[in-house]
Amino acid sequence: MLGEFEYVLITAAVGLGEEAYGAAIRSEIETATGRTCSLGALYTTLDRLESKGFVATWMGGATAQRGGRAKRMVRVTPKGVQAATEFYNAVMRVSRGASWAVGE
Amino acid sequence: MSGLGWAVVQGASRFLGRDDREAVLGDVAEACSGFGRAVTDVLDLVIRRQVDLWKSWRPWIAAFALALPCSLLLMGLSLSVSKIVAQIALRWDGAAWWLLLLGPLLLGWSWAGGYVAGSLSKRTLWASAICCLLPCLFCLSRFRGQSVSKYCLLLFLLPAIWGAWQGLRGYRVPRRAAIGMALGITVLAVATSSGGTSLFYCVLIWPAWYVAAAMRRDSQPN
Numbered sequence: 654m655l656g657e658f659e660y661v662l663i664t665a666a667v668g669l670g671e672e673a674y675g676a677a678i679r680s681e682i683e684t685a686t687g688r689t690c691s692l693g694a695l696y697t698t699l700d701r702l703e704s705k706g707f708v709a710t711w712m713g714g715a716t717a718q719r720g721g722r723a724k725r726m727v728r729v730t731p732k733g734v735q736a737a738t739e740f741y742n743a744v745m746r747v748s749r750g751a752s753w754a755v756g757e
Numbered sequence: 758m759s760g761l762g763w764a765v766v767q768g769a770s771r772f773l774g775r776d777d778r779e780a781v782l783g784d785v786a787e788a789c790s791g792f793g794r795a796v797t798d799v800l801d802l803v804i805r806r807q808v809d810l811w812k813s814w815r816p817w818i819a820a821f822a823l824a825l826p827c828s829l830l831l832m833g834l835s836l837s838v839s840k841i842v843a844q845i846a847l848r849w850d851g852a853a854w855w856l857l858l859l860g861p862l863l864l865g866w867s868w869a870g871g872y873v874a875g876s877l878s879k880r881t882l883w884a885s886a887i888c889c890l891l892p893c894l895f896c897l898s899r900f901r902g903q904s905v906s907k908y909c910l911l912l913f914l915l916p917a918i919w920g921a922w923q924g925l926r927g928y929r930v931p932r933r934a935a936i937g938m939a940l941g942i943t944v945l946a947v948a949t950s951s952g953g954t955s956l957f958y959c960v961l962i963w964p965a966w967y968v969a970a971a972m973r974r975d976s977q978p979n
Contacts, residue, residue, distance in 0.1 A: 676784035692781050693801030697809075712776055715783070722783030725776065 655707075655740040661686065662698055663707065663737045666727045674713060674724035675699075699727065707733030762792035769799045773806060774880070807881070816881035819874045823964065824888040827870045830957050831913035832896055834863050839909030855949075862945045864916050865938055869964040871917035875924025876971070882925065889917070935972040939965040 665681040666673040713726035748754045874885045900907035942965045946958040
């Protein structure tokens with residue numbers, strides 16, 4: 654099963670769609686969780702997810718905003734979507750009956 | 758971020774691979790982070806990548822089984838060769854034959870050791886370099902010889918750096934040349950060793966045979 658940060662990363666990448674790359678994913682994670690996210694944690698987690706086949710990454714285009722440097726683009730694979738769905742369902746199941754759970 | 762701050766961040770990123778460096782520097786530039794966060798981001802990734810690299814046996818072998826012992830032994834050989842040269846300069850005698858044996862041996866051992874260190878631990882070569890240079894600095898500070906300069910201890914460094922550079926660049930040694938070099942080094946080592954030095958020579962021979970084995974493996978069809 655995915656780890657918490659792996660799930661957050663995959664969910665952020667899916668939300669960004671075609672615009673999923675390092676800085677954008679980090680910004681999305683920090684906005685959603687309210688916690689800082691280091692690029693080291695982000696890229697090493699991406700490597701781990703890629704080795705498990707949950708995401709695919711490639712070097713994309715450069716922009717002037719980035720000082721002419723390329724982005725590491727991210728796409729979540731169907732296997733990654735399935736793993737994230739399983740994680741989400743597991744969290745929902747285990748949260749059933751918890752005082753903070755909503756929609757019960 | 759100031760120009761100096763950006764230079765520090767770029768300097769730290771030199772320890773990363775090309776794609777990592779490109780992506781992380783781009784992300785830092787895009788986020789317009791301050792110096793503190795930018796340098797922390799880069800160093801955090803550098804440390805995580807280095808920790809990953811050190812989970813393999815390769816950097817450990819290159820640094821502690823190759824660079825450290827070989828630099829000590831090769832300094833001794835460098836000194837021997839330098840003393841022979843100094844002796845020949847004064848009087849041409851039988852010592853010249855020793856130079857013909859020890860000179861190529863020093864060259865071959867140093868090159869092969871550097872090559873193996875460079876090819877085994879490309880991204881952790883800095884650690885192998887430290888393990889090689891620390892004994893050099895220690896011996897330089899303690900050297901009390903009169904007949905030759907203390908810098909003669911470092912004679913082995915030039916071929917070793919040349920070998921490390923070629924190993925780093927992935928230079929392929931022709932298979933026959935690699936086997937010939939390993940055989941030549943072994944024969945010369947046996948010819949020049951005496952009882953006490955045989956064990957030390959074994960430490961120095963294995964890199965040449967490693968190169969020969971690696972070239973043989975590479976040339977075999979899949």
